[in-house]
Amino acid sequence: xxxxxxxxAIDFPNAAPHMGHVMEKVLADVMARWFRLRGDEVRLHVGxxxxxxxxxxxAEALGMTPQELVDRxxxxxxQLFRRLNISFDTFIRTSDPKRHWPTVVALWNRLKxxxxxxxxxxxxxxxxxxxxxxxxxxLVDGLCPDHRQRPEAVKEENWFFLLSRKQDAMKKLLHxxxxxxxxxxxxxxxxxxxxxxxxxxxVSFSRxxxxxxxxxxxxxxxxxxxxxxxxxxxxxxSSLGFFTDHEMRExxxxxxxxxxxxxxxxxxxxxxxxxxxxxxxVKTPERLLIHGFITSDGQKMSKTLGNVVVPSDVLDRYGVxxxxxxxxxxxxxxxxxxxxxxxxxxxxxxxxxxxLGNLLNRALVLLKKEGGEMKLGAAAQAFSPDSWGRYVKAMxxxxxxxxxxxxxxxxxxxxxxxxxxAVWTIADKATKIETLSAFAExxxxxxxxxxxxxxxxxxxxxxQLNVPYVDQMLDRSFVLTDEMKDWGSQKEWKRVGEPEILFxxxxxx
RNA sequence: CGCGGGGUGGAGCAGCCCGGUAGCUCGCGAGGCUCAUAACCUCGAGGUCGGAGGUUCAAAUCCUCCCCCCGCAACCA
Numbered sequence: 001x002x003x004x005x006x007x008x009a010i011d012f013p014n015a016a017p018h019m020g021h022v023m024e025k026v027l028a029d030v031m032a033r034w035f036r037l038r039g040d041e042v043r044l045h046v047g048x049x050x051x052x053x054x055x056x057x058x059a060e061a062l063g064m065t066p067q068e069l070v071d072r073x074x075x076x077x078x079q080l081f082r083r084l085n086i087s088f089d090t091f092i093r094t095s096d097p098k099r100h101w102p103t104v105v106a107l108w109n110r111l112k113x114x115x116x117x118x119x120x121x122x123x124x125x126x127x128x129x130x131x132x133x134x135x136x137x138x139l140v141d142g143l144c145p146d147h148r149q150r151p152e153a154v155k156e157e158n159w160f161f162l163l164s165r166k167q168d169a170m171k172k173l174l175h176x177x178x179x180x181x182x183x184x185x186x187x188x189x190x191x192x193x194x195x196x197x198x199x200x201x202x203v204s205f206s207r208x209x210x211x212x213x214x215x216x217x218x219x220x221x222x223x224x225x226x227x228x229x230x231x232x233x234x235x236x237x238s239s240l241g242f243f244t245d246h247e248m249r250e251x252x253x254x255x256x257x258x259x260x261x262x263x264x265x266x267x268x269x270x271x272x273x274x275x276x277x278x279x280x281x282v283k284t285p286e287r288l289l290i291h292g293f294i295t296s297d298g299q300k301m302s303k304t305l306g307n308v309v310v311p312s313d314v315l316d317r318y319g320v321x322x323x324x325x326x327x328x329x330x331x332x333x334x335x336x337x338x339x340x341x342x343x344x345x346x347x348x349x350x351x352x353x354x355x356l357g358n359l360l361n362r363a364l365v366l367l368k369k370e371g372g373e374m375k376l377g378a379a380a381q382a383f384s385p386d387s388w389g390r391y392v393k394a395m396x397x398x399x400x401x402x403x404x405x406x407x408x409x410x411x412x413x414x415x416x417x418x419x420x421x422a423v424w425t426i427a428d429k430a431t432k433i434e435t436l437s438a439f440a441e442x443x444x445x446x447x448x449x450x451x452x453x454x455x456x457x458x459x460x461x462x463x464q465l466n467v468p469y470v471d472q473m474l475d476r477s478f479v480l481t482d483e484m485k486d487w488g489s490q491k492e493w494k495r496v497g498e499p500e501i502l503f504x505x506x507x508x509x
Numbered sequence: 510c511g512c513g514g515g516g517u518g519g520a521g522c523a524g525c526c527c528g529g530u531a532g533c534u535c536g537c538g539a540g541g542c543u544c545a546u547a548a549c550c551u552c553g554a555g556g557u558c559g560g561a562g563g564u565u566c567a568a569a570u571c572c573u574c575c576c577c578c579c580g581c582a583a584c585c586a
Contacts, residue, residue: 190513338521
């Protein structure tokens with residue numbers, strides 16, 4: 001049984017979670033759920049990137065300690081992910097000295113022992129107002145735009161990771177044809193590859209404690225704190241207890257590893273991370289799934305524009321599955337996407353209420369009127385067996401929007417078939433029951449297709465249909481068998497349950 | 510010539526890799542049905558597929574050049 005280790009980027013909790021965080025987690029969760037359904041063993045990891053200068057600064061501005069800030073914000077992420085039914089196994093917080101730091105320190109030591117770390121003088125411009133290094137291009141007329149002062153030229157001793165040595169190795173690893181680390185979708189990888197062609201430079205791996213105090217201390221160097229790379233990325237290992245006495249190596253060494261991350265940090269995950277792993281003698285991941293960004297009504301979300309969409313507002317209004325549906329249906333994997341309340345409402349009505357909910361309702365109500373007994377006859381199945389083939393291929397190819405649209409094209413075709421057959425006018429009771437049963441059977445298949453995307457909805461549909469496996473379908477061990485995908489395979493399924501409204505109308509905002 | 514993405518009926522998008530009736534959602538017009546959450550179905554109006562060349566029997570789809578929009582351009586996650 002293949003083993004799958006999926007991890008998302010860990011999130012930066014200097015503010016409350018936004019729609020972009022949600023998109024990434026839903027994407028990873030759809031993948032995790034699909035892998036489980038097809039029979040793989042799955043571990044899904046998420047977390048919070050709590051260290052760094054920005055957290056330090058934000059905390060200061062709010063008059064709290066960094067620890068207080070992350071203790072306040074990180075749970076917001078975790079709670080949101082739970083509410084979204086993200087089936088994660090671990091939530092790592094990088095300020096956790098017990099779960100996270102030992103792995104980080106061990107990795108650091110390995111890199112150092114391998115001769116991949118080197119102490120150098122880092123020269124840069126330091127703005128005392130920002131309390132951080134700034135670059136030339138940040139400056140306006142040579143001054144810090146925020147503090148209107150000239151940054152000082154500062155030199156400090158830092159550790160560097162010798163990434164430049166790994167250029168050829170990374171080219172080989174990421175080679176579109178022969179490399180073992182695949183970037184999905186491939187066009188997202190192009191940017192990374194061309195960047196790689198430009199040549200790699202060594203990366204700064206630590207800061208002086210005066211510059212950065214909130215982070216993982218460098219072993220044996222009291223005045224140095226690790227800079228983001230060694231700390232943040234390593235959470236993917238620390239969640240498995242790597243390099244400790246409770247490490248779960250099988251989830252790395254004997255697993256297919258997928259990173260789910262945004263286009264902005266693709267480069268670091270595609271290059272820096274596998275380079276670090278190679279240098280530490282650890283296997284590199286198999287797949288990098290790169291998603292785009294989400295805009296709000298076509299514009300970049302920004303507090304100044306006041307167009308930030310708060311995920312919990314959507315959840316309060318529409319519930320979990322409609323949001324999961326919207327993101328999966330509207331945004332092809334890798335593409336940028338847009339969130340708009342208008343579009344959300346339209347899609348909710350058109351697809352979820354009018355097409356899906358209505359089909360389920362009209363079929364069940366009529367069947368109930370005939371007594372609720374199921375009987376699948378020789379009546380032509382209105383469900384093309386190719387649908388499963390197309391669906392499975394799309395799911396395996398990470399074309400999730402294509403897959404969910406396949407499910408909805410089955411629904412649309414069924415509504416049409418329902419009218420064409422004028423089911424409600426069929427006089428012969430046996431024929432009527434057989435015809436309606438066929439629609440119930442179609443909906444059983446549709447619910448299974450929707451299961452990775454809208455788990456609760458899939459179960460509610462199946463509950464109304466009263467299919468035999470309804471109570472197991474949200475279990476992690478629930479596997480989609482070939483038998484389940486066969487027409488009329490549920491011999492124990494004798495009668496349907498009570499019809500209910502699947503998606504109620506939601507008032508316009 | 511820095512890199513990548515995009516430019517498709519009123520709006521938002523898919524199709525482009527593997528050329529061959531231009532598809533989806535919403536909106537609009539007409540009709541059908543009345544089982545169903547005033548939902549469902551059918552038909553219709555509306556597009557020189559950014560522009561110009563080229564390849565081809567045939568191009569939204571391949572090639573070349575140009576224009577416009579967005580992101581990135583390295584330590585900022």
